[in-house]
Amino acid sequence: MVDESESGALAASLAELKAYLRIETAGEDAVLAGLLRSAAALCEQFTGQWLVRRAVGETVACDGSWQRLAARPVAAIDEVEAVDGEGVVLALPVEAYAIDIDAAGDGWVRSTRARAGERLKVRYRAGLAAEMNGLPEPLRQGIVRLAAEHFSARGAESAAPPAVVSALWRPFRRMRLA
Structure with missing residues (x-):
């Protein structure tokens, strides 16, 4: 989403x-x-x-595999949080996830501690130019x-x-x- x-x-x-x-x-x-x-x-x-660059919020699977973000090119990944099965947003320590922006501008995120029923909520910025x-x-x-x-x-x-x-x-x- x-x-x-x-x-x-x-x-x-x-x-x-x-x-x-x-x-x-x-x-x-x-x-x-x-x-x-x-x-x-x-x-x-x-x-x-x-x-033109704009902010994006996206929810992806939290199964331990790399998830590609939908918008591109990704300029920056600002925040990654966990969302439990009830919809409660939980702050994640840095060691609980990994992020990457590849040379093609695709953004990637994965959980390093997947829990059943959790999803990752990712906030990032995407766009070719700032203005x-x-x-x-x-x-x-x-x-x-x-x-x-x-x-x-x-x-x-x-x-x-x-x-x-x-x-x-x-x-x-x-x-x-x-």
């Missing part, structure tokens, strides 16, 4: 999108901000990575172009995203095999 904290930050700025579309008034700002959020979510789905200006330019440009395409194609049912967007995002795509 993943509990994501909203950062509220857009992956590309409203000003960038308005400049790209040559819009100077504020009348469409709410629509454009929504399109930016939607394009950023599609970018995250396509690349398999979170864009939108730290994102690689091809990702930002693809988000702006996709949001602009959606804005321009309002009401058109068969509007396909431009191929240039996937070309911009493809080098950042990370997929997991089951």
Whole structure:
């Protein structure tokens, strides 16, 4: 179970999108901000990575085996706690668990003292960049172009995203095999 904290930050700025579309008034700002959020979510789905860093809470099995955290790339693992069968959260001493962030940005955690019915509650931060200006330019440009395409194609049912967007995002795509 993943509990994501909203950062509220857009992956590309409203000003960038308005400049790209040559819009100077504020009348469409709410629509454009929504399109930016939607394009950023599609970018995250396509690349398999979170864009702007945000806090995550996740509960994983506590059976002694390594458990991969769902969000990536993991920037830091902040806290690991045990949750008993009744839902009571218990502080764990450092020697009761192990954590790792591998070179690919995947976060891992395991209990070194597994107890029946327990789960691990992990709090961590994941995302490519601390804020939108730290994102690689091809990702930002693809988000702006996709949001602009959606804005321009309002009401058109068969509007396909431009191929240039996937070309911009493809080098950042990370997929997991089951």
